[in-house]
Amino acid sequence: MSAASSLLSEDQFLCSICLDVFTDPVSTPCGHNFCKNCISEHWDMKDYCECPNCKKRFKRGPELQVNTFISEMVSHYKQSARQRASSRSEQQAAKPGEVPCDICAGTKLKALKSCLVCLVSYCETHLQPHLTKSGLKRHQLINPVENLESRMCTKHDKLLELFCRDDQTCVCMLCTISDHKAHDVVPLKEEYEGRKAELGKTEAELQQMVQQRQLKIEEFKQSVKVSRGNADRQIADGVQVLTWLKDTIERMQSEAIKMIETKHTLIEKQAKGFIRELEQEISELKKKSAELEQLSLSEDHLHLLQNLPSLDAPPPTKDWTEVRVRPPSYEGNLRAALAPLAETLTIKLKKLQPKTELKTARQFAVDVTLDRNKADPTLILSEDGKQVHHGDTRKSLLHGIPVSPSVLGKQIISSGRFYLEVQVKGKTQWILGVAKESVNRKGPITIDPQNGFWTVGLRNENEYYAPSVLLSLKSKPKKVGVFVDYEEGLVLFYDVDAADLLYAYTGCCFTERLLPFFSPSSNQGGHNSAPLIICSVNPPE
Structure with a gap:
């Protein structure tokens, strides 16, 4: 019985006279139902007995008995209605920021769905017809949204269900035959899927940026x-x-x-x-x-x-x-x-500083290779760009003036710190350091800071020098470390094996990009044929 009553609507239990749920329902001979008190009072007001619904007259007033079946159905309906009302009262009221049900009177409950056809948002109770009645089941339901009116075309009062790619706007069906005629128009779902794919790509890019x-x-x-x-x-x-x-x-x-x-x-x-x-x-x-x-x-x-x-x-x-x-x-x-x-x-x-400083400097080691486009033509570079030596037994000449053949590295120093190590073992002459990117390396150029060179070198086999300074060294370095701190204006040279500081340029003011500078010097008839070798630097422990 309760199952049957749950399928009936409130309209089936209303008295057509008082328009309220039956009280002591009775049936007339013509088969219509009324409240016993309502039909009795109706007939008392007339000289004849007539059915209020079908207008059928009866010769004498029929004897009315309470219809126990209908009475029981009404009782079950009222109980079910009370349960639904109780369930409804337990549903959550819409909070600020949540979409309220458009049908609820009084306290607005939280909407579960919005209908794009009805343009109405429904709570759980008022959503039931859309879930049970065949005509309403065809309506498109979405997660609850506010301002459903914004989904209607303001010009044609039709649902916005298309997207114009030419004008990048949502349109209705009538728009496609007026303002957007011959435009590239696609269903919202198609554009949505495409945009969603783009969003996925953008999101992936953003995630990559986050990770970076x-x-x-x-x-x-x-x-x-x-x-x-x-x-x-x-x-x-x-x-x-x-x-x-x-x-x-x-x-x-x-x-x-x-x-x-x-x-x-x-x-x-x-x-x-x-x-x-x-x-x-x-x-x-x-x-x-x-x-x-x-x-x-x-x-x-x-x-x-x-x-x-x-x-x-x-x-x-x-x-x-x-x-x-x-x-x-x-x-x-x-x-x-x-x-x-x-x-x-x-x-x-001397024992304390160079070892500590060198260990720190090696943390900024850079993989340096020689630039063939910035090499003296008399120099021979290895295939991997890590070695260079002079290939001519004669001295390099430019306009009859001896010069030191040189080559620059590819790696640019424009900020931060920079370190590399170069093997000078077996050489009788060499020059190492850094130079401005714009330096002139041709002709009788004095290699000093005034001309954009910060270097140390070896000449005459045992004479180590910086510009205008002879260096007093305890031993001949086999490997030289070059460290640059661009912002601090430092260029330091180390004997790597002895961990001694060879020379330091301090207080430099760098205004343009620097490049590593290498000069193996002339071959000297084979006496200075050993190459300068750029070494790989193992990370400090």
Whole structure:
């Protein structure tokens, strides 16, 4: 019974007189149903009995009995209606930002679907006809959206179901025979699928951009981590050296003070000895003087003449004319005491800095290759662009003037840090460094910073130099490291094997792009035939 009543609508249980759900439903002989009280009052108002629906008259008033079947159906319907009302009250009311049901009276419930045909949004209860009635099932339902009116053509009041690719706008069917006639018009679904595919491609590109930036973040974090490690090592090394320096200075201060005080004590002791001698002589002289004065006052002729010979001679004294107390020179002693400190500190700094700096510099190693288009024609480059040597046993000449044949690297230095290593083993002459991209490498050019070159080199087999500077090296480098910090204006050269700093250009002001610079110098009849070799740099541990 409940199953049957759930399929009936409210209209089937309404009394046509009171227009409300039946109360004590009764059936007339003609088969129509009414509330017992409603039909009785209806007939009492008339002189005859007539069915309000079909107008059939009865000869006498029929005896009306409550139709138990219909009464039971009404009872089940009312119960079902109460349950639906209870379920409806439990449904979620639309929150701000959610699409409300357009049919609900009072509290607007959250819409589950919107109908593109009806242009109405429905909650769960009011959506049921679209799910059960065959005519409504054909309507297109979508996830709930607001402003369904915007889906209608404002000109023709028809559903926007097409897309004009020429004008890039949504149109209705009537638009295609008026304003958009002969335009490239496709169904919304077709354009939607195409645009969705494009969105997928764009989304993939955006995801790739996100990943690239995430990798960049990791790179920055790694740089910070490396910087922190380098800073900690520098701090530890600095604390070690400065602690040693502090202790050494305190010790040497104590020794210097002691040495100076010792010298002063010796001078003071010597002076005191001389003063004692002088005071003793003064006492003897004063005594002799007093005796002579006393004798001179005597009126006894015999007494004066008898005693005068013994008093007339002065007492024995030292000749003090050349005796001196000379203060020592303390300045020289202090300098001599501090000299070992300066020498030891210099040795410690030389041992400390290059190794640490070189390890840091190698983190910025770049894979460099030689540029054949920027090579002197007398030079021979290897196939991989990693080696170069002079191929002519004669000296290169330009307008009769000897020049050093050179080649530039392909890699551009315009920012950040840059490092490479070059093997110079077996060569008697060479020049390495960096140069401005615009330098003139032809003719009698002086290779120095004023002309755009920052280099070091070897000449005459044992003479290492930078422009106008001879370098004093402990050993001949076999591999030279070149480090550039563009923003800081630094160009540093290292003996890689010894981890020693060969030379440093500081305070440079780079205003244009730099390129690696290589000159193997002339062949010198085969004596300088060994090539310059660009080495691969293993990452630092």
